[in-house]
Amino acid sequence: MGKGGKGAEAAAAAVAGAGEEENMAAWLVAKNNLKIMPFKLPPVGPYDVRVRMKAVGICGSDVHYLREMRVAHFVVKEPMVIGHECAGVIEEVGSGVTHLAVGDRVALEPGISCWRCRHCKGGRYNLCEDMKFFATPPVHGSLANQIVHPGDLCFKLPENVSLEEGAMCEPLSVGVHACRRADVGPETGVLIMGAGPIGLVTLLAARAFGAPRVVIVDVDEHRLSVARSLGADAAVRVSARAEDVGEEVERISTAMGGDIDVSLDCAGFSKTVATALQATRGGGKVCLVGMGHNEMTVPLTSAAIREVDVVGIFRYKDTWPLCIELLRSGKIDVKPLITHRFGFSQEDVEAAFEVSARGRDAIKVMFNL
Numbered sequence: 572m573g574k575g576g577k578g579a580e581a582a583a584a585a586v587a588g589a590g591e592e593e594n595m596a597a598w599l600v601a602k603n604n605l606k607i608m609p610f611k612l613p614p615v616g617p618y619d620v621r622v623r624m625k626a627v628g629i630c631g632s633d634v635h636y637l638r639e640m641r642v643a644h645f646v647v648k649e650p651m652v653i654g655h656e657c658a659g660v661i662e663e664v665g666s667g668v669t670h671l672a673v674g675d676r677v678a679l680e681p682g683i684s685c686w687r688c689r690h691c692k693g694g695r696y697n698l699c700e701d702m703k704f705f706a707t708p709p710v711h712g713s714l715a716n717q718i719v720h721p722g723d724l725c726f727k728l729p730e731n732v733s734l735e736e737g738a739m740c741e742p743l744s745v746g747v748h749a750c751r752r753a754d755v756g757p758e759t760g761v762l763i764m765g766a767g768p769i770g771l772v773t774l775l776a777a778r779a780f781g782a783p784r785v786v787i788v789d790v791d792e793h794r795l796s797v798a799r800s801l802g803a804d805a806a807v808r809v810s811a812r813a814e815d816v817g818e819e820v821e822r823i824s825t826a827m828g829g830d831i832d833v834s835l836d837c838a839g840f841s842k843t844v845a846t847a848l849q850a851t852r853g854g855g856k857v858c859l860v861g862m863g864h865n866e867m868t869v870p871l872t873s874a875a876i877r878e879v880d881v882v883g884i885f886r887y888k889d890t891w892p893l894c895i896e897l898l899r900s901g902k903i904d905v906k907p908l909i910t911h912r913f914g915f916s917q918e919d920v921e922a923a924f925e926v927s928a929r930g931r932d933a934i935k936v937m938f939n940l
């Protein structure tokens with residue numbers, strides 16, 4: 572806000588009428604520049620709901636957009652509201668929404684797919700080419716006081732699941748979708764490369780899917796100790812040097828003490844993929860979850876002749892009901908992942924993104940609005 576901003580705000584509020592608050596949101600306006608500014612809501616359509624945001628988490632992709640104004644081929648060209656891991660309370664429901672009522676606490680799935688294309692019709696709506704996804708340009712995100720969203724993408728939370736846990740359904744969905752894609756079950760020995768936020772939610776999901784043994788790998792001792800406390804059977808410290816792969820695969824195999832049936836690479840670097848490909852048993856699966864490098868050189872042939880399947884994932888589909896059930900039943904506890912909390916002032920938003928970007932002991936940074 573420039574000079575006289577306060578006066579202008581007051582005038583705008585007066586125009587809006589008594590009692591009508593101005594909806595504010597965190598806008599990404601330029602590299603390393605987030606500003607809390609007014610955000611005009613679209614009208615609530617018959618199948619929409621208006622939600623008062625209560626908990627919004629910061630994702631690695633949010634930090635990436637803030638630093639670079641882009642993620643892969645998605646480029647921020649105009650100011651965009653950031654944030655996509657969220658939960659809140661319903662304040663208004665469209666006339667056609669029958670499963671939700673004012674006052675319901677809900678977790679929001681961020682992607683609105685077209686429901687018309689072959690991917691949507693085939694049940695893989697996460698691959699929809701006409702997807703409108705929170706905080707993926709040019710679509711606005713959800714770090715705002717209120718947002719309008721389709722009711723069918725809002726999932727009611729049981730009484731014993733908090734709004735913060737509701738917001739955690741988004742990152743947890745990545746782990747759940749990865750475990751589904753890789754067919755993790757009660758007989759699957761699982762290796763997870765990377766103990767960052769996504770590696771940790773994938774660990775929790777693999778456990779909940781019944782994996783009898785989970786080994787996790789990282790370069791950072793603190794992250795590994797967190798992974799141990801969250802239920803990893805073994806945590807193996809590795810280096811960032813490519814020439815160590817052979818020796819590390821041996822240590823990882825020893826830590827598993829049996830076959831590695833599935834490797835979930837939550838880092839996505841040439842070295843981590845190479846390690847996963849070599850460590851996974853013949854006939855097993857490697858699932859690429861993290862996307863550190865866009866292009867990599869990996870020993871694919873030696874994996875191919877052992878019939879190791881390589882699968883990728885893109886976001887998730889149809890994961891909220893299961894995530895909520897896993898939280899409700901206590902099969903998954905995401906609360907230890909929430910390490911930092913902030914309010915929703917300009918200073919809070921700046922500080923929160925700094926803490927999240929710094930990493931170290933920060934796993935999930937959460938806004939309480």
Ligand SMILES: [Zn+2]
Pocket residue numbers: 630631632655656741742
């Ligand atoms: Zn996220």
Ligand SMILES: [Zn+2]
Pocket residue numbers: 684685686687688689690691692696699700701702
């Ligand atoms: Zn579609």
